[in-house]
Amino acid sequence: MLSPSLVFLSLLLCLIRLYLIIPTPTVDRQRRRKNTDTCSLAVFLGSGGHTSEILTLVSAVNFSRYTPRKYIVSEGDHLSVQKAAALELLRFNNASKIDVSNNEQYTILTIPRARQVHQSLLSTLPSAVLSLVACLYHVVLVPMFFPKGNKYGFADALLLNGPGTCFVLCIAVYVNKFLGLPAPKIIYVESFARVQSLSLSGRLLRPFVDRFIVQWPQLLQDRSRGEYHNWLV
Amino acid sequence: MRAFLTVGSTKFDALVQTALSRAVLDSLNRKGYTELVIQCGGSDFELASSISQDEVFSVLRNGIDITLWRFKPSLNDEYERADIVISHAGSGTILDVLRLGKPLIVVPNPTLLHNHQEELAEALSTLGHLQSSSVSDLARAIETFDSTALVSFPLFDGSRFSRILDEEMGFK
8 A cells, every 4th residue: 555655755856857857947958979970850730820930940950960850730731731741842852962961851740739729728628638649659659669669759859939838749749858868859839929928838838948038138127937039930 | 003901810890981982082082092902801891891801892883993801911012012001000911011012001000908009109109100090080191190200120131130039059
């Protein structure tokens, strides 16, 4: 039988572990990579304006360096898949024929939606759980059991800009961190549309992501975590 | 000259309805516009029942040639051909239009919940990149709009994000 003190002790240990893995400003940022190294990149496409904005960011990065790429979409979001495929095709066609490292190195992962637009918070619970299970499968389980077929684990970097489902992805990444498994660096870029107030995803993820970036300086007036580098899109 | 009005991927009943009003059409007329193209999406308004999903509907009203349709896969050609764009305040539309260097009047949709469209419209209007208006103020906004006074919108600079990602991932 579990004694209360045992429960308390395990809770305490969990909290200490969580405290240890939350990013801090002074953390030794990263291992250095050589210019010839590659990094795998995962990008969550949150549909509509979220997808357009984050694909604009992806279009800015060096595709031979950030390869292979994974696009994560919510179930039924065909438009985001089309937009990602269009970007990949464009880059593929523009890449020099000698540069074989850029040969459409991308995959699409589909996960159930955590929350429908205008869905009430209570009815969100079952769909959020389903979504979490799918994220845990892709982020924790697959890389754990097929490390060879998936030599980078889930990804080295994960780009997020909202909405809902990206929070669930972040939880899955934290399971990896908690267990000491390889976990991607999470970069969150708040939408260009957010001028005076952060989005719900932004507010939730702010303490937990490795980089929290906003596109309007007003959003950092509370002097809490975050950075502003002018407009990124 | 041609004006193009877009409501984006959803609907904006009041904006389409007011665009067809005498006041707005007269303003366009006085500013020298002869054509008005309206992407009405799923909006409900006086002519909505006459426009089926893939159909183009034309009507001449107050000396303006009006063309209405619901959706197209890409609006970029329409932006290119327009002399002025009137739009809902969605950030995607705003970025697309301003990057093409087209004069833009935005009308935030007040019926949207948690409306942050208005924040963006106001911020960009303060910086002089566009004109922000409202459904009831549209006719006046068109008439007093001076596109030569707009501040040109900066080009997309991909190096900013690329630098952040490289830095985070340990590339020098």
